[in-house]
Amino acid sequence: MRIARFSVDGSGFSYGVVEGDPGEETVEALHAHPLLEQARRTGDIVPLERVTLGSPVVPSKVVCVGKNYAEHVEEMKALGGADRPKAPLIFLKPSTSVTGPGAPIVHPADSDRLDYEGELCAVISKITRHVSADDALERVFGWTVGNDVTARDQQFADGQWTRGKGHDTFCPLGPWIETDLDPAQTRVTTTLDGAVVQDAPTSLLLFDVPTIISYISGFMTLLPGDVVMTGTPAGVGRMLPGQVVTVEVEGIGALTNPVVAA
Numbered sequence: 001m002r003i004a005r006f007s008v009d010g011s012g013f014s015y016g017v018v019e020g021d022p023g024e025e026t027v028e029a030l031h032a033h034p035l036l037e038q039a040r041r042t043g044d045i046v047p048l049e050r051v052t053l054g055s056p057v058v059p060s061k062v063v064c065v066g067k068n069y070a071e072h073v074e075e076m077k078a079l080g081g082a083d084r085p086k087a088p089l090i091f092l093k094p095s096t097s098v099t100g101p102g103a104p105i106v107h108p109a110d111s112d113r114l115d116y117e118g119e120l121c122a123v124i125s126k127i128t129r130h131v132s133a134d135d136a137l138e139r140v141f142g143w144t145v146g147n148d149v150t151a152r153d154q155q156f157a158d159g160q161w162t163r164g165k166g167h168d169t170f171c172p173l174g175p176w177i178e179t180d181l182d183p184a185q186t187r188v189t190t191t192l193d194g195a196v197v198q199d200a201p202t203s204l205l206l207f208d209v210p211t212i213i214s215y216i217s218g219f220m221t222l223l224p225g226d227v228v229m230t231g232t233p234a235g236v237g238r239m240l241p242g243q244v245v246t247v248e249v250e251g252i253g254a255l256t257n258p259v260v261a262a
């Protein structure tokens with residue numbers, strides 16, 4: 001099932017179920033949702049093309065994994081980065097960096113290198129602390145697509161990654177949450193102005209999704225709606241104002257955002 005957060009005619013956001021074939025999808029509004037337990041369908045159905053999609057979830061935090069594909073570790077080393085981590089390398093993006101499909105990514109005036117990072121994202125369903133890897137996927141409500149936008153120069157200059165990863169608009173999520181997906185059997189593809197720049201199967205993750213969620217829950221509480229970004233494949237590169245970036249995860253959908261100058 002595909003669950004979106006949407007607005008019609010600029011009114012407030014609602015949650016809804018997306019159905020139908022590509023190009024003919026509709027959205028049926030839900031009465032309540034986060035995260036779905038007793039949500040009911042309302043019968044109010046609108047064509048997808050008539051709605052504005054927002055981030056499909058409003059997380060308390062976005063927890064990210066760095067350097068989780070071997071070839072990406074190598075390309076970061078070429079830029080002066082460190083070696084392959086021995087345990088998942090975890091950092092946070094603030095909730096205020098989250099934005100939705102189609103919304104502009106704002107290129108900071110004080111960055112000389114703004115990068116895309118296409119990623120598969122897990123959306124957490126329940127309060128989760130000390131979950132085992134074996135039980136971790138039971139705590140996932142569904143899956144969405146994310147772009148871990150990064151001011152690479154600020155990330156390297158600071159050592160700490162909060163500024164380089166944390167600007168407003170640096171975390172596009174969407175287009176919706178897909179509840180049925182095998183995270184180990186999908187593919188992340190990023191295109192910049194239509195040219196493929198990243199393309200890798202998630203089977204190449206150094207730490208798989210259950211391991212990541214178990215590891216994070218060993219030191220912090222994951223709350224319902226929190227987002228876990230699983231890392232980006234090789235091929236990261238620069239975006240400039242005027243360009244359009246699309247991240248697609250097979251089995252979920254495509255997340256497209258324009259880049260604009262500050």
Ligand code: MG
Pocket residue numbers: 064065066117119148229231232
């Ligand atoms: Mg990343």
